[in-house]
Amino acid sequence: MTLAATAFASTVSAFASTVSAAASTALAASPVPLASSPEYTLPFVGPGTYLIFGIVLAPVYAMVAAWFVGDPSDRAKGLLGVGYLAGLTTVLWGGLFVATLVIGAVFF
Amino acid sequence: MSVDVTGVDRDTLVRPIQTFSKRYLAALAVGLGLIGVWLVFYYQQLRHGLIVTNLSDWGSGGGVPWGLYIGAFIWWVGIAHGGIILSAAVRLLGMDTYQPVARLAELLTIAALTCAGLFILIHVGRPDRLVTSVVPAWPTRVQWSPLMWDVTVITAYFVLTATYLALTIRYDIHRLRDRLPSPLDPLYDALMVGYSEKEDEVVERMVWWIAFAIIIMAPLLLHGGVIPWLFALLPSMAGWAGGVQGPxxxxxxxxxxxxxxxxxxxxxxxxxxxxxxxxxxxFRGLSQWLGFFSLIFLWLQLQQVITGIFAAPTTLQHATEVKIATPLYWVAIGLVALAMLYAFATSLRPDLFDIRTMVALSVGVLAGTLAEKVLFVVEGLQHAHFALYDGVPGAYVPSPTELSALLGTIGIVVLFFLVVSKVIPVVELHAIEDDHEEVNP
Structure with missing residues (x-):
């Protein structure tokens, strides 16, 4: 191998190392929401939480706020509405939970 | 109000509650029969597992672990979203022409969402997984899993729609109570808890705010957002990825x-x-809306086909070429196009309009949109960027178990309307009486 070829190979190798190191750094700093990413192991901390609870459900917050502070509004009826929201959610998933218990008892 | 309902009285409104016919029994038998057929097949799935559908593991039929179950899920959830959008538009935008069908649209939303949820339940194999897997994982997985976003917003949507119905029904039950079946009094008492006529104005405003939330969430965030994100965020599936999936x-x-x-x-x-x-x-108005939405549907299909075959990345081009070479895709497009052409033709020549023809074309549109969605799911999986499924033999054909589930959910919707129409008025009293303060004598 000539001197020039050796120098070229050395430069390429150094460049490759630099690129590799940069890529590793970028990957480590990248906000890719992988399950193993340590920053997303805390409950409700992550981009999905911000997206769903910050943006998608925002009209629901406005709706509930308007039930209490809008004109006309009534505290008792607002609570009735909130009761429907909470109660129906509970019935929906509570029913599934009961079904799960039944399946567990009958089949397993 | 925009449609002439002069001469329609309260007795007409509660006719489904007060009458009982052989046709009703026949419809009930059909609904229960469809559900029964599904249950027979579903028992086999519960007993032997998803292998009876060829959807287990890697997808035993040509590498398709998602098939009719997921296609039908999207289809039902789409019907659900569109139904409540119409009802919300009536209240929010003053589209009073459609007030007679507003509650039917709300009920369709609840029934269709139930069917959508059922498809998720049966698709996960063991139904208890929805609780044992989803609930414990939810606080952490909701951070980054579109599947968890989906479960979250569908729950929210179901609850919002049911609350919408529960609040609006109070006005009607109070004024029609003497025409409702007395054996159901405990149910009506529960629905009317704390009711007084003074609440009507406040509740009407509360319902307006629910309609406000729904009309923003449904098109922009749910069926134009979270549901398509289940697919559009996956760059490994060439036919799924991309922002065009939202609209x-x-x-x-x-x-x-x-x-x-x-x-x-x-x-x-x-x-x-x-x-x-x-x-x-x-029906004329609904027909025109159907024509308009069909046009948008066809335009967005054109967008996807053109961008998929004109200098597209290799895998996207392949996926698109497969799509446009599939005869069923063109059947689906043709069924929607037919409804659009009929709607536009009857706008030009109103004497051509016929409700029976419109119903037949609507059935065609439902078949077409279901076919398009199933093809979207199946072909998207079969033509991914990677060759993960290339070694899986066979081709995907919906199994009898999957087809029976589709029939079963249709039976559930039929049964739902038959039962609900015996319990509450399926047309709002506002549709025939503008005076919100009127009290039943």
């Missing part, structure tokens, strides 16, 4: 929902002689 899904939702409302409204009109309560003008 495309939304167009399919609106098209299929209007079709569903046309069919159900026509069924009630035919069964109970409601020609005056749901006049031709309602």
């Amino acid at each position: 495309s899904f939304l167009s399919i939702a609106l098209t299929s929902a209007v079709s569903g409302i046309i069919i159900i409204a026509a069924a009630f009109r035919y069964a109970y002689g409601w020609d005056e309560l749901i006049p031709d003008a309602v």
Whole structure:
């Protein structure tokens, strides 16, 4: 191998190392929401939480706020509405939970 | 109000509650029969596992672990979203022409969401997984899993729609109580808890705010957002990825929902002689909306085909070429195009309009949108960027178990409307009486 070829190979190798190191750094700093990413192991901390609870459900917050502070509004009826929201959610998933218990008892 | 319902009285409104016919029994038998067929097959799935559908593991039929179950899930959830959008638009935008079908649209939303949820339940194999897997994982997985976003917003949507119905029904039950079946008094008492006529104005405003939340969430965030994100965020599936899926899904939702409302409204009109309560003008209007939404649907399909075959990345080009070489895709496009052409033709020549033809075309649109969605799911998986499924033999054909589930969910919707129509008025009192303060004598 000539001197020039050796120098070229050395430069390429150094460049490759630099690129590799940069890529590793970028990957480590990248906000890719992988399950193993340590920053997303805390409950409700992550981009999905911000997206769903910050943006998608925002009209629901406005709706509930308007039930209490809008004109006309009534505290008792607002609570009735909130009761429907909470109660129906509970019935929906509570029913599934009961079904799960039944399946567990009958089949397993 | 925009449609002439002069001469329609309260007795006409509660006719489904007060009458009982052989046709009702026949419809009940059909609904229960469809559910029964599904249960027979579903028992086999529970007993032997998803292998009976060829959807288990890697997808035993040509590498398709998602098939009709997920296609039908998107289809039902689309119908659900579109249904409540119509009802919310009536209240929010003053589209009073459609008030006679607003509650039918709300009920369709609840029934269709139930069916959508059922498809998720049966698709996960063991139904208890929805609780044992989803609930414990939810606080952490909701951070980054579109599947968890989906479960979250569908729950929210179901609850919002049911709350919407529960609040609006109080006004009607109070004024029609003497015409409602007394054996159901405990149910009515529960629905009317704390009611006084003074609340009407406040509750009407509360319902307006629910409609406000729904009309923003449904098109922009749910069927134009979270539901398509289940697919559009996956770059490994060439046929799924991309922002166009948001508006495309939304167009399919609106098209299929209007079709569903046309069919159900026509069924009630035919069964109970409601020609005056749901006049031709309602169907003509719905037909024009169906034509418009079909046009949007076809335009977005064109967008996807053109961008998929003109200098597209290799895998996207392949996926698109496969799609446009599939005869069923063109059948689906043709069924939607037919409804659009009929709607536009009857706008030019109103004498061509016929409700029975519109119902038949609506059935065609529902078949077409279902076919398009199933092809979207299946072909998207079969033509991924990677060659993961290339070694899986066979081709995907919906199994009898999957087809029976589709029939079963249709049976559930039929049964739902038959039962609910015996319990509450399926047309709002506001549709025939503008005076919100009127009290039943």
